[in-house]
Amino acid sequence: MPSSVDAVRPEHSIDVEMSPPVPSVARVMAGMLGQYPDAYYLGPGYPARLYTSPPPSDRLARFAAIQVLRQTSGRTRGYWTDEEIAEVDRLSREGNPDFETRLASLKAVWDGYAATKGDPLVQFVIAQLLNSDFPGLDLNADRLLPVHGNSQGLSIFVELLIEKFPGKVAVLVDKRTYTGSLALFRDKGIPVYAVDFDEHGPIPSSLEDAADRARADGYTMPFYYTVPDGHNPTGVTVSLQRRQETVQVLQRKKMYCFEDNAYSFLPLENQKPLSPLAALDKEGWVVYSVTFSKVYSPASRLAVMHIPFDWKTPSGARFDVYGALTALAGFQTLFHGTVDWMALLAYLHDDRGRLQSLHDLSRERAEYYGGQYHILEEGLRYLLGNEPDVFRLVGKPQHGFFQEVVFGEKSPTSDSMNATDLMGQLLAQDKVLFMPELDFMPPSVQKADPEAQQRGRLCFSYTNKAFHANDTRHELAEAANRFGNGVRRIYGLSPKPPFHLGMVPRFARLAR
Numbered sequence: 001m002p003s004s005v006d007a008v009r010p011e012h013s014i015d016v017e018m019s020p021p022v023p024s025v026a027r028v029m030a031g032m033l034g035q036y037p038d039a040y041y042l043g044p045g046y047p048a049r050l051y052t053s054p055p056p057s058d059r060l061a062r063f064a065a066i067q068v069l070r071q072t073s074g075r076t077r078g079y080w081t082d083e084e085i086a087e088v089d090r091l092s093r094e095g096n097p098d099f100e101t102r103l104a105s106l107k108a109v110w111d112g113y114a115a116t117k118g119d120p121l122v123q124f125v126i127a128q129l130l131n132s133d134f135p136g137l138d139l140n141a142d143r144l145l146p147v148h149g150n151s152q153g154l155s156i157f158v159e160l161l162i163e164k165f166p167g168k169v170a171v172l173v174d175k176r177t178y179t180g181s182l183a184l185f186r187d188k189g190i191p192v193y194a195v196d197f198d199e200h201g202p203i204p205s206s207l208e209d210a211a212d213r214a215r216a217d218g219y220t221m222p223f224y225y226t227v228p229d230g231h232n233p234t235g236v237t238v239s240l241q242r243r244q245e246t247v248q249v250l251q252r253k254k255m256y257c258f259e260d261n262a263y264s265f266l267p268l269e270n271q272k273p274l275s276p277l278a279a280l281d282k283e284g285w286v287v288y289s290v291t292f293s294k295v296y297s298p299a300s301r302l303a304v305m306h307i308p309f310d311w312k313t314p315s316g317a318r319f320d321v322y323g324a325l326t327a328l329a330g331f332q333t334l335f336h337g338t339v340d341w342m343a344l345l346a347y348l349h350d351d352r353g354r355l356q357s358l359h360d361l362s363r364e365r366a367e368y369y370g371g372q373y374h375i376l377e378e379g380l381r382y383l384l385g386n387e388p389d390v391f392r393l394v395g396k397p398q399h400g401f402f403q404e405v406v407f408g409e410k411s412p413t414s415d416s417m418n419a420t421d422l423m424g425q426l427l428a429q430d431k432v433l434f435m436p437e438l439d440f441m442p443p444s445v446q447k448a449d450p451e452a453q454q455r456g457r458l459c460f461s462y463t464n465k466a467f468h469a470n471d472t473r474h475e476l477a478e479a480a481n482r483f484g485n486g487v488r489r490i491y492g493l494s495p496k497p498p499f500h501l502g503m504v505p506r507f508a509r510l511a512r
Contacts, residue, residue, distance in 0.1 A: 036427055039464065040479035042376075043423075043433040045232065045401050046462040047298050048368065048472065060339075063346035064110070065092060066353065067121075068102045077124065080353030110339040116330035118146040122341045125355065126304055129348060130290060133357055134264075136279035139288070143322055144304045146341065148333050150260050151180060153289040153305035154225070156328040157258055158188055160321070161221055164311075170219035172210045174202055175449070176404075178232045178260070179439040181225055191219060192442040199395050201238030202226065204245040211253045223256040228277060230263030230400020233440045233457035237398035240274055247280045254285070261290045263400030265362040268370040271398055273359060284308040292344060294400075295362040300340045372460040373397065374506065375476050379499045380405075383484025390491045394455075401461035404437070407454045412492035418453035422490060430486035432479055434458050458483075477501050 065088040066080055073084075091099040117123070120141075127141035147153040161169045171185050174197040185192055193214050196206035207224065214222040226246075228238040238246070250257050259277045267273075278288035291303035311319040350356055377393070384391040387408075394404040411417045419436035426432050437455035438446060446452045463472040463479075481499040488495055501507045 036431055036433075038431060039427055040432040040475065040482055041462050041464045042458045042460070042479050042483055043435040044462060045459045047294050048365075048372075048461050048463070050368065050472065060343050060346045062088065062351075063342065063349065064106055065099075065103060068099065068106050071102065071106075077121075078353075085352070107339075110342055112338075114336045114338040116146075116326050116333075116336065118336050118341060119338055122146065122338075122345065123304075125345050125348065129355060129358060132355070133359055134273055134279055135275045137276060138279070139306045140308070143307050145307065145322065145326055145329060146336050147289070147303050147305050147329055149293060149301040149303050150262060150289040150291045150305075151184075152329065152332060153287075153303060154181060154258055154260065155184060156325050156332065157287055157305070158184065158190065159328055160324055161223065162188060162190070164319075165221040168219055168221045170214040170217070170222040172207065172214065172222055172224040172255075173442060174226055174231070174234075175442070175445045176233055176437060176440045176455070177225065177442075178227060181260070182439070182442065191217070192444075193222070194442045194445045195224070197231075197234070197236070199236060201228065201231075201236060201242035202246055204242070204249050207246060207249045208253065211249070211255055223258060224250065225258045225260065226277075227260045227262065228264075229261060229274070230266065230397060230402065232262075232400070233402050233435070233437055234395060234404045235397025235400060235402040236395060237271075237274070243275065243277055243280055247277055247286070250277075250281060250285045251283050257281075257286045259286050259288050261288065262294055265295045265358055266366045266369055266401075267399050268366065268373050268397060270363075270366070270370075278306065278308075292358075295358060295365060296344055296347065297340075300337075300344070302340060302344055369401065369461055371473070371506070372476055373403070375473060375501070375504055376403065376458065376460040376480055378504045379477060379480030380484055382499050382503060383480065383496055384487060387488075387491075387493065390493065391487055401459050403458045403460065405434075405456045405458055406451055407456065407487070408491060409454055411490055413490075416453070417490075419456045420453075422456075422487070425490055426483065426486045429489075430482040432482040432486060434483065473501055473507055477504075 066084060069084055069088055069091075123141040123144045123146075127139045127144055130139055131137050145153075147156070158169075158171075170191040170193060172193045172195050173182070173185075175194040176197065182192070191214070193210040195210050196203040211222050211224075224246075226238075228243065230237060246257075249255075257277060261276060264273060264276070276286075276288060278286040287305060287307055289303060289305040291301075293301055293303070296302065305325075307322045307325055310321050313319055348355055348358065348361070380391075380393060389410075390408040392406050394406055397403055407417065407419055407422055409415070409417055414421070420438065423434060423436050426434065435457040437457050438452065440457065441449065441452055449455075460476060463475040465475060477500055484499065485495045
């Protein structure tokens with residue numbers, strides 16, 4: 001019997017023929033998840049639930065009080081002095097009416113609408129932070145634009161290119177790349193050219209060839225999209241040499257690049273940070289976008305993009321690219337939540353007002369993810385490491401959340417086993433989820449890569465049930481066990497004794 005909601009919901013006849021939905025593994029996965037709410041997740045690339053909280057309110061309150069004090073002192077930036085700290089503590093303790101009124105007024109401003117460009121203090125601090133944390137980076141605070149995640153930054157950049165260069169825009173992407181970006185390019189009708197990519201990063205000659213092919217096809221405004229640190233879905237971190245070679249191609253071809261930095265603060269083995277493409281490029285061809293959602297509060301979706309260039313029209317007039325992107329961002333999100341940004345600034349400063357390294361602040365998270373990867377790697381090597389015709393790990397991630405895998409093509413029930421079918425069987429029978437990689441490939445790669453149907457992405461960051469760190473370790477071990485023995489069953493192999501944390505030396509103390 002239909003529900004009362006179904007009974008009253010109208011259905012409208014329309015004259016427009018609707019196109020069928022684009023085939024998508026993600027759609028299939030989303031449809032199945034509702035049937036298996038208790039599944040173990042090795043698929044969605046979510047940050048761990050352990051690290052999703054903003055800083056304590058008392059830290060934000062202290063930060064706000066300092067800003068109020070500085071409204072009258074005229075000193076707006078720099079470390080907090082002992083005198084300022086003592087004065088704020090005294091005013092707060094005594095309940096000074098004027099101070100409390102001004103503090104309430106400031107908080108009201110922070111809770112209200114704010115200009116699309118955000119508070120100048122945010123731009124100043126974030127530029128200072130990133131320039132300190134990455135070798136050679138020299139961002140101009142006045143060219144930083146707050147955006148709602150790197151996805152919005154990419155979206156408005158694409159919109160501007162399409163608007164100003166209609167029919168001339170194409171995008172170059174690594175032959176496996178972030179599915180959300182591919183969906184954006186598809187929805188905008190932008191032709192996609194694939195760039196060969198190996199364990200060191202993009203192949204420079206392939207990047208150059210893709211740019212030449214795009215321009216030969218009439219797309220005079222190609223740009224390159226990439227995720228150099230903890231590449232999604234391959235997990236690769238692009239080597240310094242490849243970064244330098246990539247920038248050389250960009251400069252030689254006079255081609256823009258959108259550098260998506262989501263995972264550089266999460267090294268899995270405490271690697272030193274590498275120079276971003278934006279730091280190596282001194283000619284202004286790289287739009288640099290950094291999100292804080294993986295190392296701070298994911299729901300806040302705080303990110304910035306840096307636009308280092310303007311355009312000069314044929315008549316010699318200057319076109320303000322930063323201003324145009326600011327307007328597009330404003331159309332999409334209208335206003336930013338200043339209080340969210342100020343909470344981030346409060347998190348970034350210590351109790352003496354000193355700006356801390358986000359690499360240092362993120363170290364606990366990075367070590368946690370490194371441990372998660374170690375569990376997954378050990379589990380899969382134990383369960384499937386001696387079965388190269390059935391399963392193999394591809395590369396070794398250095399940052400982020402992801403491990404690429406390839407499954408065997410033949411099983412006892414099929415001569416053309418594919419990752420999508422495998423996902424369905426593992427989810428239905430073993431209650432464990434992973435992500436096939438078809439949606440991460442441009443159509444040309446789906447056709448050309450002989451292993452396209454067998455590729456998958458495992459994510460080791462997120463657990464579906466547990467919240468305590470030790471419990472999440474056990475949950476990931478169980479997910480690896482279900483995945484590994486499930487794959488063995490599907491390919492006709494006998495099960496192995498269960499994998500558990502006692503088999504991982506660094507976590508043996510947690511064994512139950």
